[in-house]
Amino acid sequence: MKVGFIGLGAMGSAMASNLLKAGHEVTVWNRSPAATEPLASLGAKVAKSADRAVLGDVVFSMLANDQAVRDVFLTDGLLDAMDKGMVHVNHATISVALAREIAAEHAQRGLEYVAAPVFGRPDAAAAGRLNILAAGKPAVVARVHPLLEAMGSRVWPLGNAPERAxxxxxxxxxxxxxxxxxxxxxxxxxxxxxxxxxxxxxxxxxxxxxxxxxxxxxxxxxxxxxxxxxxxxxxxxxxxxxxxxxxxxxxxxxxxxxxxxxxxxxxxxxxxxxxxxxxxxxxxxxxxxxxxxxx
Amino acid sequence: MKVGFIGLGAMGSAMASNLLKAGHEVTVWNRSPAATEPLASLGAKVAKSADRAVLGDVVFSMLANDQAVRDVFLTDGLLDAMDKGMVHVNHATISVALAREIAAEHAQRGLEYVAAPVFGRPDAAAAGRLNILAAGKPAVVARVHPLLEAMGSRVWPLGNAPERAxxxxxxxxxxxxxxxxxxxxxxxxxxxxxxxxxxxxxxxxxxxxxxxxxxxxxxxxxxxxxxxxxxxxxxxxxxxxxxxxxxxxxxxxxxxxxxxxxxxxxxxxxxxxxxxxxxxxxxxxxxxxxxxxxx
Amino acid sequence: MKVGFIGLGAMGSAMASNLLKAGHEVTVWNRSPAATEPLASLGAKVAKSADRAVLGDVVFSMLANDQAVRDVFLTDGLLDAMDKGMVHVNHATISVALAREIAAEHAQRGLEYVAAPVFGRPDAAAAGRLNILAAGKPAVVARVHPLLEAMGSRVWPLGNAPERAxxxxxxxxxxxxxxxxxxxxxxxxxxxxxxxxxxxxxxxxxxxxxxxxxxxxxxxxxxxxxxxxxxxxxxxxxxxxxxxxxxxxxxxxxxxxxxxxxxxxxxxxxxxxxxxxxxxxxxxxxxxxxxxxxx
Amino acid sequence: MKVGFIGLGAMGSAMASNLLKAGHEVTVWNRSPAATEPLASLGAKVAKSADRAVLGDVVFSMLANDQAVRDVFLTDGLLDAMDKGMVHVNHATISVALAREIAAEHAQRGLEYVAAPVFGRPDAAAAGRLNILAAGKPAVVARVHPLLEAMGSRVWPLGNAPERAxxxxxxxxxxxxxxxxxxxxxxxxxxxxxxxxxxxxxxxxxxxxxxxxxxxxxxxxxxxxxxxxxxxxxxxxxxxxxxxxxxxxxxxxxxxxxxxxxxxxxxxxxxxxxxxxxxxxxxxxxxxxxxxxxx
CATH class of the missing domain: 1.10.1040.10 (N-(1-d-carboxylethyl)-l-norvaline Dehydrogenase; domain 2)
Known part of the structure; x- marks a missing residue:
């Protein structure tokens, strides 16, 4: 599948590389571009700007905190750059308050949203052994399930409301x-x-x-x-x-x-x-x- | 081996029954005699008084707390009834202070002492799946090791000083x-x-x-x-x-x-x-x- | 002196009434107008809008929390309605972060600012027995000192930086x-x-x-x-x-x-x-x- | 009045000296005799042994903790040396458990007992400004009240049961x-x-x-x-x-x-x-x- 991946810290890089290994076409973006190089060598396409990474079926993001998620998706307007119907899988550990707010922002724009925070440290991410919590519309979670399985040893479905995850x-x-x-x-x-x-x-x-x-x-x-x-x-x-x-x-x-x-x-x-x-x-x-x- | 077992609460009863099943000759004693019946039906000898249960090679005890250990072994004088060289394996969860004191009381009387508190609830005890901590002279711990293995899935040696366990x-x-x-x-x-x-x-x-x-x-x-x-x-x-x-x-x-x-x-x-x-x-x-x- | 008073909860009402009793000309404003009536009967002028209460030499405010202070003075623009050189004495218990921010907002507009939170419950306020903490430029604190003394039994000077109070x-x-x-x-x-x-x-x-x-x-x-x-x-x-x-x-x-x-x-x-x-x-x-x- | 005083730490010494200043005949005892000297110079009689200090109408004690109280009055038998009807005023800060036990020991021997712990540091004791809590039989508390007033600025009656104090x-x-x-x-x-x-x-x-x-x-x-x-x-x-x-x-x-x-x-x-x-x-x-x- 053609997917985007935003945020290439230790966790994000390892997760994106597993998507690549599973045969997906991955376009990556990171605020500091140096982090994209190892993934490029594994076959990732490197987007020059964040909006170029949200052109496929699904975009994953693994950002550090509320502020980073808010900056990239709301302030910098990345949500506005996404096509209606596109799925955003948000792996960040964010506050319950932002979880609710950002879910609403997706809904308003006709975008699909899955909250998918993970348990596991970078070594577990590299080995594809993360535990992935997933909450969102069941049909949408089902659609991204094979992708999540490329990154985790287990996916835990947690119901409809994203903030539950x-x-x-x-x-x-x-x-x-x-x-x-x-x-x-x-x-x-x-x-x-x-x-x-x-x-x-x-x-x-x-x-x-x-x-x-x-x-x-x-x-x-x-x-x-x-x-x-x-x-x-x-x-x-x-x-x-x-x-x-x-x-x-x-x-x-x-x-x-x-x-x-x-x-x-x-x-x-x-x-x-x-x-x-x-x-x-x-x-x-x-x-x-x-x-x-x-x- | 010929052994005694003092204290037949839920934990002690389960542990003593595993010694019986392993083929040992077990004499049991409990302050309230009703608890001895199920063990008698499994083949245990029932001692009329505590001192009749400390006649073999090793005596195990599983009492509720500091007070019970102090009452039975010190105040009521059970230590004085034991033969020199006999081994006492104390499974109770007791204070570090009593652990030191009672080890010294054994040493003074030429008795061997192993502190062997356990991790596990009654169902684990019944299944012989306890984790047994064991501290005391290595030679003495080695002597009782096969008996401990009848009661636990694992024995953790913790060195010489009994209070370490x-x-x-x-x-x-x-x-x-x-x-x-x-x-x-x-x-x-x-x-x-x-x-x-x-x-x-x-x-x-x-x-x-x-x-x-x-x-x-x-x-x-x-x-x-x-x-x-x-x-x-x-x-x-x-x-x-x-x-x-x-x-x-x-x-x-x-x-x-x-x-x-x-x-x-x-x-x-x-x-x-x-x-x-x-x-x-x-x-x-x-x-x-x-x-x-x-x- | 001609002063304004913003915020007439139990504390603010009692404080404003002591300014009146001390002979000052007080114009009061409160978001919910009912609270102004008792003060009007004591001789206060009632402002129809907040900006009409900031026309004298000094304006006092006693609002409930960060949000209320931010709403009235920043979002609703009351600071912009104040004349250069006017003194604002802020009695609210607010966060250190807002204390710093709002002091800077005053400075940018050429307004004088005194942080003057108080210790004392409504009965102490009514009796003029508050302990008033006061931080700001010494000359400005000195200027409002007689007014503060009308409301408190003691004024504690706490230095230049308003957030200290x-x-x-x-x-x-x-x-x-x-x-x-x-x-x-x-x-x-x-x-x-x-x-x-x-x-x-x-x-x-x-x-x-x-x-x-x-x-x-x-x-x-x-x-x-x-x-x-x-x-x-x-x-x-x-x-x-x-x-x-x-x-x-x-x-x-x-x-x-x-x-x-x-x-x-x-x-x-x-x-x-x-x-x-x-x-x-x-x-x-x-x-x-x-x-x-x-x- | 003829009284005894047991325990001459910083607190006890100051308290005993106030009894002397108030004109009472005070016999003092302390485990380490050096502490008796300053009081002797103020006119105290120095007892060679604790039992010589419990011969008057009332004995006060100010000992450091449960252990010291237990040692002097129970283990060393000082209670047994006291005449029936004599009053013991215990100023020590002791446990509620010992408070109950020692009250019973006095009752058994026909001795009167007042628990009288104090608030105040050595300087307050020296100045006779202690707050003294007093619990015991009202008639007995009344009897020692003038003595307590020599040591404290206020005596707080706390009822019959000594442990209440x-x-x-x-x-x-x-x-x-x-x-x-x-x-x-x-x-x-x-x-x-x-x-x-x-x-x-x-x-x-x-x-x-x-x-x-x-x-x-x-x-x-x-x-x-x-x-x-x-x-x-x-x-x-x-x-x-x-x-x-x-x-x-x-x-x-x-x-x-x-x-x-x-x-x-x-x-x-x-x-x-x-x-x-x-x-x-x-x-x-x-x-x-x-x-x-x-x-």
Whole structure:
């Protein structure tokens, strides 16, 4: 199929390359053009401007946050450049509020819209093993399903209203962050009692917590290796902010999310940015002064 | 082998029955004798008094908490009734402080001691699929290893000092409770945005959180079925208290554990006791008044 | 002096009436005209439109929140209607971000700007006993000082940059809310041990906490009388949000503010709005199920 | 009157000296005898052993914690040395549990017991300006009232059951700690926005928070002067522990107390002990990396 792909960060590049490998004709665009080169070498057409990437049947986008989605599709007018009936599959992790707004903007223009945020880090994207959440009109989701399957190991249908996929993504990222924090604090406790974090986490992730969300981060915590970032601290902080905003909008107290917000903020206030959000383990250890105490 | 088994609650009974099935000669004792009957029918010898159950090579015990362990082994003098060189395998989830104290009491009497707390609920115990943490002298742990394998799918060696196994157990239970709380809050958020808890948790436990610690509790939360208790609220509250005590002893701030303590306490203050600690999901929903709001 | 007054809620009306009593010529405007009547009967001139209220030397405004300030002064263009050199004294509790933005908008138009948020509830405003924070050019603050003294018992100069007054106001309201929460939890604890909230709070506010911020709220908590609102729950929730936003902007973890946010949200989610934020005491009591337990 | 005084730390010494100044005949005892010297020079009789200090009409005690009270009065048998009908006025801040137990021990021996914990730091004790909480039989409280008035500016009667005074003391100390934390976080926020802690706290403690509990600690926070300790960090940590224990006993969630516990623990884990618990302000500033950022 002839498709466009907007946004070629680590995630977007990996996803677009899987579309290429599956035999689709992919036209890519990225604000900073350097990112298009590796995809060009895999056979992608490179669009000179964003509107040249929205000429096929479907356009995928993987942008960083609300602001980027708003800039490209609304402010810069990309939606206006799309042909009626064209499908836009939006992979970004965006707020529930923007999810609703942008769905309405598509509807007004006779465009089809699928919210399809993903779970998985760049290595999972490269391997085509993403978990893809998909919400939108069933017929439209069905149409793009084969394309999604080229990028993910599983597609989770989440109903008609696009924002449903975004809520699940936001709530899910909150759960991941909670998992990191629980490993962070539990490992600090274990260390203080003479059990190394690596030993402790090996038991946990080999038994009750033998799940992807734990195993990857446990490795980073055990090795105290927070850089380069798999999932960068500022993005994690943004995502907890999305959970708190969604909670605010529907008046749902989330004490655990509030706690995570503060701990991420403590890490951020030190000035580091290009670190993984697993740095929460360093925050927990620092609070207990474990290094100073030789524990 | 000829062994004793002290403490026949849901967990102990299941574990003792697996020792019987593995062909060992098991003498059982329980403070309330009714619990011995099913085991007798499986071939166990029933001891009239606790000291008659500590006559073989090894005695296992699975008691409810610090108080019960202290009562049986120290106050009532069971340690004094044991022959020098005998091995005591203590499966209870006890405090780090008691773990140290009771190890010393064994050493003083020339008794061997293995701390062997377990991960797994009664159904896992019945199926012989427990994860067993084991700390103590390597030679002694090796001696009881075949017996432990009759009860668990995996034995995790944790070094010489017995309390190391208890710390891992305590920190692990804290992680389980954190997992429940994160599902509780995230599900409340999803519900408030129109995504049912069952739908939401199906995605999460089918993807990133495809691990035993999540799947069992997710089912309870999705079905709002907290009774009968798989792991009872008061026990969970006790275990978070053990984590906070261990943190106090080594001066490790655990903000997440403090939050869990309060939420468990909120559930307890309503007067319910025989409910699973997954009732944390009800606390989160009640705080958001989801039922009153028809969400 | 000839002055204008924009915004005649409970606070603004009381403040404007004190300007009248001090002999100033006051022209008032309020979006909903009914609120102007009592002031007209005290001698105020009533402006038909907002721009007719900004014709004197100084205009005061007391609007509810960022949105109202933005609507009136920026979107509806009131700043453009003001004469160069005129002074605007903004009493609203607004975000630090808007404080900076609106100060710049004044400067661009050659208008003088004083940020002057106040501490005190409507009864203090009526009695002219407000504490008024004032930040802006010293000469300009000096010019309006006699007017401020007509409304407050004390004016606190806070330097040149207007947002400094807003930060102090936001941080101060956070402290008030923390004071309420500490009375709420401490009273719940006292009640559970048989000491009535009234008895307990009488001791505390008669000794260590003999301060206005405590005495007023203690009365509400002791009498469980949360309506009518002296300071309404949604405003309090907004103000804690301002503290968290200011903390976000400068990366300052505020765990206590996060806790307050959740507890206010719990109160709000029940659907009540026209209650005092001292309702935090009801939240604390409900969590402990004190009423159900007859405590 | 002829009275005894047990326990001559900073508080006890100041209190005993006021009894002397009021003309009473005071026999003092302290575990470490050096502390008796200044009082001897004021005219106190020095008892060689504790039982020699309990020979008059009333004995006062001001010991550090549960353990010290238990050791002196129960384990070392001082209660058994007291004459039937003698009154013991216990000023220590002890747990509700011990408060109940020790009241019963007095009753069994025909001794009178008044729980009389105090609010006030050593300087207030020296000046006779303590707030004294008093619970016990009204006739007995009346008998010791003139003596209490020699030590405090106000005596607060709290009813018959002695533990009532202890609950109020524990809940009150929790409120003080919450006040410190709120100043700590609010000051960090103000600093991050360019308003010095001293300027900010001057406004707050000169207006809404013009109360002893704030003014003393505000001074320490503004000057970042945490040593010597007016109220030492480990004692503060102990007292928050007493609040959490009392909450545990009656199942009252206290999220704010949990937060304080963790922050005090963070301060303690750094190894400092002889600092005031106002050091919470340093914890808040460190979390935000204010010094590193030059804020």
């Amino acid at each position: 975004n809520v699940v993504k936001i709530a899910g990222n909150f759960m991941i962050c909670a998992a990191i924090e629980s490993m962070a604090e539990a490992s600090a406790l274990a260390r203080a009692h003479g059990v190394g974090a690596a030993d402790f986490l090996e038991v946990m992730t080999g038994s009750l917590f033998a799940a992807p969300a734990y195993q990857g981060y446990a490795k980073l915590i055990a090795e105290q290796r927070y850089s380069p970032a798999g999932f960068a601290l500022p993005l994690g902080y943004k995502d907890i902010g999305l959970a708190l905003s969604a909670a605010d909008a529907t008046r749902v107290p989330l004490p655990l999310a509030g706690l995570l917000r503060d701990n991420l903020l403590e890490a951020l206030s030190s000035g580091v940015e290009d670190v993984d959000w697993a740095i929460l383990a360093q925050v927990a250890a620092r609070r207990a002064h474990l290094d100073e105490r030789g524990l | 208890n710390v891992v157990k305590i920190a692990g239970n804290f992680m389980i409770c954190a997992a429940i709380e994160s599902m509780a809050e995230a599900s409340a958020l999803a519900r408030a945005h129109g995504v049912g808890a069952a739908d939401f948790l199906e995605v999460m436990t089918g993807s990133l959180f495809a691990a035993p610690a999540y799947q069992g509790y997710a089912k309870l939360i999705a079905e709002q079925r907290y009774s009968p208790a798989g792991f009872a609220l008061p026990l969970g509250y006790k275990d978070i208290g053990l984590a906070l005590s261990a943190a106090d002893a080594t001066r490790v701030p655990l903000p997440l554990a403090g939050l869990l303590r309060d939420n468990l306490l909120e559930a307890l203050s309503s007067g319910v006791e025989d409910v699973d600690w997954a009732i944390l999901a009800q606390v989160a929903a009640r705080r958001a008044h989801l039922d009153e709001r028809g969400l | 807003n930060v102090v106001k936001i941080a101060g309201n956070f402290m008030i809310c923390a004071a309420i929460e500490s009375m709420a939890e401490a009273s719940a604890l006292a009640r559970a041990h048989g000491v009535g909230a009234a008895d307990f709070l009488e001791v505390m506010t008669g000794s260590l906490f003999a301060a206005p911020a405590y005495q007023g709220y203690a009365k509400l908590i002791a009498e469980q009388r949360y309506s009518p609102a002296g300071f309404a729950l949604p405003l309090g929730y907004k103000d804690i949000g301002l503290a968290l936003s200011a903390a976000d902007a400068t990366r300052v973890p505020l765990p206590l503010a996060g806790l307050l946010r959740d507890n206010l949200l719990e109160a709000l989610s029940s659907g009540v709005e026209d209650v005092d934020w001292a309702i935090l005491a009801q939240v604390a009591a409900r969590r402990a199920h004190l009423d159900e337990r007859g405590l | 202890n609950v109020v003391k524990i809940a009150g100390n929790f409120m003080i700690c919450a006040a410190i934390e709120s100043m700590a976080e609010a000051s960090a926020l103000a600093r991050a926005h360019g308003v010095g802690a001293a300027d900010f706290l001057e406004v707050m403690t000169g207006s809404l928070f013009a109360a002893p509990a704030y003014q003393g600690y505000a001074k320490l926070i503004a000057e970042q002067r945490y040593s010597p300790a007016g109220f030492a960090l480990p004692l503060g940590y102990k007292d928050i522990g007493l609040a959490l224990s009392a909450a545990d006993a009656t199942r009252v969630p206290l999220p704010l107390a949990g937060l304080l516990r963790d922050n005090l623990l963070e301060a303690l884990s750094s190894g400092v002990e002889d600092v005031d618990w106002a050091i919470l302000a340093q914890v808040a500033a460190r979390r935000a990396h204010l010094d590193e950022r030059g804020l």
